[in-house]
Amino acid sequence: MTPEQGSPERHTPDPSEIKKIKVEDLLGGEKLPDEDGTLITLQVNARDIRDPESKDLGRLKPEAAIEVREITKTFFTEALELLTPEERSQIDIIVFASNARLTTPSGLESNLQRAVQTGNSAIEGIREVMERLDMKEGQLINNVSSVGGGPFEVSELVDLEILKSDEGYLQYLKDKYMPNDQPSDLSLNSGTGLSPVTEEALWVAYENDAPEDRIVRQKLGAEGPDEIAERVRHFIATIENFTAQHHTANPGRKVIVWAVGHYDNISPYLKKYVLHKQMDTYLGVDKNAGISIKIDPNHKATSRIKGQEFKVDGLS
Numbered sequence: 001m002t003p004e005q006g007s008p009e010r011h012t013p014d015p016s017e018i019k020k021i022k023v024e025d026l027l028g029g030e031k032l033p034d035e036d037g038t039l040i041t042l043q044v045n046a047r048d049i050r051d052p053e054s055k056d057l058g059r060l061k062p063e064a065a066i067e068v069r070e071i072t073k074t075f076f077t078e079a080l081e082l083l084t085p086e087e088r089s090q091i092d093i094i095v096f097a098s099n100a101r102l103t104t105p106s107g108l109e110s111n112l113q114r115a116v117q118t119g120n121s122a123i124e125g126i127r128e129v130m131e132r133l134d135m136k137e138g139q140l141i142n143n144v145s146s147v148g149g150g151p152f153e154v155s156e157l158v159d160l161e162i163l164k165s166d167e168g169y170l171q172y173l174k175d176k177y178m179p180n181d182q183p184s185d186l187s188l189n190s191g192t193g194l195s196p197v198t199e200e201a202l203w204v205a206y207e208n209d210a211p212e213d214r215i216v217r218q219k220l221g222a223e224g225p226d227e228i229a230e231r232v233r234h235f236i237a238t239i240e241n242f243t244a245q246h247h248t249a250n251p252g253r254k255v256i257v258w259a260v261g262h263y264d265n266i267s268p269y270l271k272k273y274v275l276h277k278q279m280d281t282y283l284g285v286d287k288n289a290g291i292s293i294k295i296d297p298n299h300k301a302t303s304r305i306k307g308q309e310f311k312v313d314g315l316s
Contacts, residue, residue: 013308015275020284021266021291021305023071029292029304031079033254035090036297038243040236040257041075042266043122043290045115048102058102058110065121067288072125072258079256080133088133090253092246093126094141095119096239097260098157103164115260118288119151122258156235157261161223162206169222173213177201207268208280225268225279232261232269233314240295240315247297266290273314274303 026043033039046064049056060068080088097119102110126140137143146152162170178201205213209224217224223231243255263285270291271277293312295301301312 013310015277015310017308018275018277018283018305020286021270021289022286023289025305026071026288026290026292027074027078028306030294030302031075031292033256033294034296035252035254036247038240038247038255038257038295040239040259040293040295041290042232042269042293043118043258043260044263044266044285044287045098045118045260046121047287048112048114048117050108052108057108058112058114060114060117060121064287065117068118068121069125069128071288072122073129076126076129080129080135085134088135089139091135091256092139092141092250092253093130093256093258095123095126095151095258095260096154096157097151098159098262098265099153099155100158100262113153115157115262116151116153119258119260122260123149123151126258151260154235156231156238157259157265159262159264160228165222169217169220172216172220173202173205176213177205204282207282210280226272228265229268229272229279232265233273235259236269236293237315240299240301243295244299263287274310274312275305276310276313 026041030039046060046068048058048060048064051057076093080091083091097113098115099113100115101113102108123140123142127143130137130140142151143149158164207225209217209226214224239257239259243257246255247253267283267285268279270285271279271281271283274291274293275283277283291303291305293301293303295315299316301315303310303312
């Protein structure tokens with residue numbers, strides 16, 4: 001049938017309209033999977049303290065931790081509040097987080113893990129909603145299966161391997177794109193110790209992965225944007241496989257996965273496997289922002305962002 005004969009006109013998603021992922025995109029996306037389905041939410045870590053003189057270096061800023069709790073409370077209230085008690089009893093929730101510790105090119109380091117802290121704040125918000133709705137403690141898998149009830153820590157969601165490896169690519173980028181740069185006030189930028197303008201030049205070059213830089217990177221064995229996207233894809237596929245087994249053993253249930261990573265890995269993953277953008281296209285993702293991926297029982301995966309539904313590639 002033609003549109004004139006009454007058939008609905010199909011809308012083709014336009015990724016060019018998506019310039020930045022914001023908190024409202026996390027709250028405006030899907031919140032519940034289908035029966036025997038899974039919802040995976042990817043969230044960027046909250047903002048942490050980068051003052052090198054502070055004893056709290058690497059700790060979440062107090063207001064950022066509060067914002068995470070409020071975001072998760074809003075998300076899970078909207079997801080669960082209108083369900084019947086019987087429907088809520090069929091929900092399982094699990095929280096993961098990157099195990100990355102703070103490391104910067106200038107040598108700024110902290111053993112604190114900003115994604116794990118973000119995950120802990122998210123769990124606080126989830127528990128508050130679950131308690132208010134009289135849900136069982138064990139429906140949050142972290143309550144019964146993780147150390148201290150915190151998020152399950154995973155290496156697949158770490159930020160940038162080049163910050164922690166010795167392959168030399170980071171030094172190559174610094175020598176090429178900021179040879180005369182001097183350390184600046186760490187509190188004024190993202191904490192790398194580089195001045196904002198030249199720091200941006202380095203990270204833009206890393207994300208663009210120009211052919212001449214790519215040759216050096218690959219020769220040195222350093223991870224690039226495509227490899228980062230693949231790392232996150234592998235995590236998503238592993239979670240899908242795990243939850244599929246869970247559904248087989250527990251038919252009729254719904255699983256919500258909350259996974260905290262970083263801009264540095266969520267942005268390239270979204271570009272490659274969700275929005276299908278060119279990898280050298282900039283895609284901003286705000287702190288605490290993210291998206292949800294809905295996986296149905298037939299392994300079809302989609303993500304609704306800014307009112308558009310995108311097919312998610314890279315799953316079984």
